[in-house]
Amino acid sequence: MSKPYVAGMDIGGTNSVFGIVDRDGNILCTDSIKTQQYKQLDEYVDAVCDGLRPLIDKFGGISQIQGFGIGAPCANYYTGCVEGAANLEWGKGVAPLAKCFSERLGVPAALTNDANAAAIGEMKYGAARGMRDFIEITLGTGVGSGIVANGQLIYGHDGFAGELGHVIVEKGGRPCGCGRRGCLETYCSATGVARTARERLEQSDEPSLLRAIIDRPVESKDVFEAAVKGDKIAKEIFDYTGKILGEALADFTAFSTPEAFILFGGLTKAGDFIMEPVRKYMEASMLHLWKGKVKVLVSQLKDADAALLGASAIGWDA
Amino acid sequence: MSKPYVAGMDIGGTNSVFGIVDRDGNILCTDSIKTQQYKQLDEYVDAVCDGLRPLIDKFGGISQIQGFGIGAPCANYYTGCVEGAANLEWGKGVAPLAKCFSERLGVPAALTNDANAAAIGEMKYGAARGMRDFIEITLGTGVGSGIVANGQLIYGHDGFAGELGHVIVEKGGRPCGCGRRGCLETYCSATGVARTARERLEQSDEPSLLRAIIDRPVESKDVFEAAVKGDKIAKEIFDYTGKILGEALADFTAFSTPEAFILFGGLTKAGDFIMEPVRKYMEASMLHLWKGKVKVLVSQLKDADAALLGASAIGWDA
Numbered sequence: 001m002s003k004p005y006v007a008g009m010d011i012g013g014t015n016s017v018f019g020i021v022d023r024d025g026n027i028l029c030t031d032s033i034k035t036q037q038y039k040q041l042d043e044y045v046d047a048v049c050d051g052l053r054p055l056i057d058k059f060g061g062i063s064q065i066q067g068f069g070i071g072a073p074c075a076n077y078y079t080g081c082v083e084g085a086a087n088l089e090w091g092k093g094v095a096p097l098a099k100c101f102s103e104r105l106g107v108p109a110a111l112t113n114d115a116n117a118a119a120i121g122e123m124k125y126g127a128a129r130g131m132r133d134f135i136e137i138t139l140g141t142g143v144g145s146g147i148v149a150n151g152q153l154i155y156g157h158d159g160f161a162g163e164l165g166h167v168i169v170e171k172g173g174r175p176c177g178c179g180r181r182g183c184l185e186t187y188c189s190a191t192g193v194a195r196t197a198r199e200r201l202e203q204s205d206e207p208s209l210l211r212a213i214i215d216r217p218v219e220s221k222d223v224f225e226a227a228v229k230g231d232k233i234a235k236e237i238f239d240y241t242g243k244i245l246g247e248a249l250a251d252f253t254a255f256s257t258p259e260a261f262i263l264f265g266g267l268t269k270a271g272d273f274i275m276e277p278v279r280k281y282m283e284a285s286m287l288h289l290w291k292g293k294v295k296v297l298v299s300q301l302k303d304a305d306a307a308l309l310g311a312s313a314i315g316w317d318a
Numbered sequence: 319m320s321k322p323y324v325a326g327m328d329i330g331g332t333n334s335v336f337g338i339v340d341r342d343g344n345i346l347c348t349d350s351i352k353t354q355q356y357k358q359l360d361e362y363v364d365a366v367c368d369g370l371r372p373l374i375d376k377f378g379g380i381s382q383i384q385g386f387g388i389g390a391p392c393a394n395y396y397t398g399c400v401e402g403a404a405n406l407e408w409g410k411g412v413a414p415l416a417k418c419f420s421e422r423l424g425v426p427a428a429l430t431n432d433a434n435a436a437a438i439g440e441m442k443y444g445a446a447r448g449m450r451d452f453i454e455i456t457l458g459t460g461v462g463s464g465i466v467a468n469g470q471l472i473y474g475h476d477g478f479a480g481e482l483g484h485v486i487v488e489k490g491g492r493p494c495g496c497g498r499r500g501c502l503e504t505y506c507s508a509t510g511v512a513r514t515a516r517e518r519l520e521q522s523d524e525p526s527l528l529r530a531i532i533d534r535p536v537e538s539k540d541v542f543e544a545a546v547k548g549d550k551i552a553k554e555i556f557d558y559t560g561k562i563l564g565e566a567l568a569d570f571t572a573f574s575t576p577e578a579f580i581l582f583g584g585l586t587k588a589g590d591f592i593m594e595p596v597r598k599y600m601e602a603s604m605l606h607l608w609k610g611k612v613k614v615l616v617s618q619l620k621d622a623d624a625a626l627l628g629a630s631a632i633g634w635d636a
């Protein structure tokens with residue numbers, strides 16, 4: 001029954017990257033197409049299959065593939081559909097991707113969002129191996145999350161659960177892309193760090209290396225580079241970001257009490273500049289029951305591989 | 319294998335109420351002892367067994383009992399122990415209740431806290447029948463919660479998960495018994511409503527029926543009675559309470575996306591005075607994905623029975 005490989009795909013706004021993965025989490029080969037090049041769902045599915053078949057054939061054909069796991073925005077695990085993805089021409093309504101691919105390829109296919117895929121990848125191959133209760137927090141352009149409790153991913157009643165980036169951490173705070181105010185992701189994403197930088201620089205005339213960046217907006221990696229050089233404002237920006245994230249993690253602990261929070265994505269490259277304040281403020285805000293009991297770890301998935309690897313992982317049980 | 323009855327017990331600060339329950343959730347008989355009368359764990363366990371045995375014998379003896387389910391403060395489901403219950407003389411350290419009772423009675427025993435017990439009771443006999451994803455919120459002297467996802471109660475890594483009463487909803491807000499500030503339960507418990515009443519009455523000289531209460535502190539049921547009579551301040555107090563709770567429920571939805579929140583306990587007796595603002599502010603604060611999709615229901619468990627019934631329910635799978 002059990003076959004040696006899965007196929008996986010990460011559907012990004014620009015590229016759809018697909019490949020073949022073995023049971024140890026080795027990505028054996030990949031290819032990609034442009035996600036936005038196709039207006040109709042059928043065209044898109046055809047293009048993916050045309051790209052994927054040669055890779056499958058390299059490893060013994062479809063009979064060697066256990067399933068196809070897909071990570072996508074607005075993915076509903078229960079229905080196998082992408083639902084209302086505003087940025088995808090072929091995904092604006094309800095796009096039944098899992099059904100399309102399983103019919104076309106002849107293997108089971110399953111779909112989840114990228115943060116859930118990262119959580120599953122982490123559980124199978126990364127920092128969460130052996131854990132039954134953990135929360136993956138993805139800190140990228142936005143903030144996403146994948147929540148594992150009792151060894152299972154929480155999909156909720158409708159298949160969309162685990163959107164901790166949209167927990168409101170500051171009532172009446174920063175406007176969010178979702179139309180509300182004060183969501184965690186307006187502070188703790190890469191974009192949020194850049195917003196904090198802009199605010200801080202405007203608030204005073206205090207000298208900062210960041211003031212030398214005049215030809216373009218300050219980005220979160222500029223803040224990291226300035227912090228490395230000892231810049232006080234840059235370090236304060238990470239402290240502020242870490243306070244908001246750490247306090248949020250203390251609140252999340254009251255929900256599912258994970259063994260660990262696992263942070264993934266661009267912002268974790270700032271290392272201790274972000275991890276230390278996150279841990280410090282989480283502990284300070286933690287209910288006495290859980291003080292000293294919850295770890296904050298950096299993902300062990302390689303950035304370049306994580307999305308595809310995580311997505312492929314759901315192919316094993318598709 | 320499957321036996322017709324379970325035994326259940328609700329350990330309160332004053333009384334420990336125990337009884338026999340059938341598969342339909344009928345409480346067939348109960349008795350109680352004083353929780354605080356016993357200094358040693360052994361004495362307490364003996365007294366419970368002495369009270370429970372005659373009830374068991376009435377229904378055919380221990381061979382007819384599937385298990386013993388216990389609801390208790392500071393209960394750890396995984397270990398079967400009450401851990402660090404400051405208010406219980408025999409429970410201050412680690413009290414292995416499940417082990418003691420299963421040895422003494424000869425049936426499996428299991429332990430959980432009262433809010434988790436209420437959630438399980440609700441799932442088996444109440445408003446959550448047929449639901450796989452819901453959150454029970456108990457609004458009593460404090461605020462507790464039992465979170466069910468994928469049809470399972472979430473106990474977390476350490477057995478204590480689901481303390482939503484201690485999510486911080488107002489940074490730097492009201493001091494909480496837990497030593498921190500701004501916890502949900504400082505606003506949305508019966509005690510929280512009384513605190514709001516005191517604050518509101520001090521803030522202005524506006525007339526209110528509540529001002530007639532001068533010989534004792536205003537309680538949440540006074541606020542309800544005044545609201546029924548059309549008192550403006552009383553209605554504002556419920557609106558304020560409902561706003562804080564409703565906004566918190568919107569945030570909780572981002573976590574496990576329940577089909578419903580089920581509110582249980584004294585505060586729900588205020589009916590629409592509390593339920594309407596809760597629903598209104600929850601919807602207003604909800605992420606677009608879930609607007610109009612999450613119900614807020616009142617528990618269908620009878621108050622007097624709920625704790626014992628919920629506790630007994632975990633006896634079926636003990």
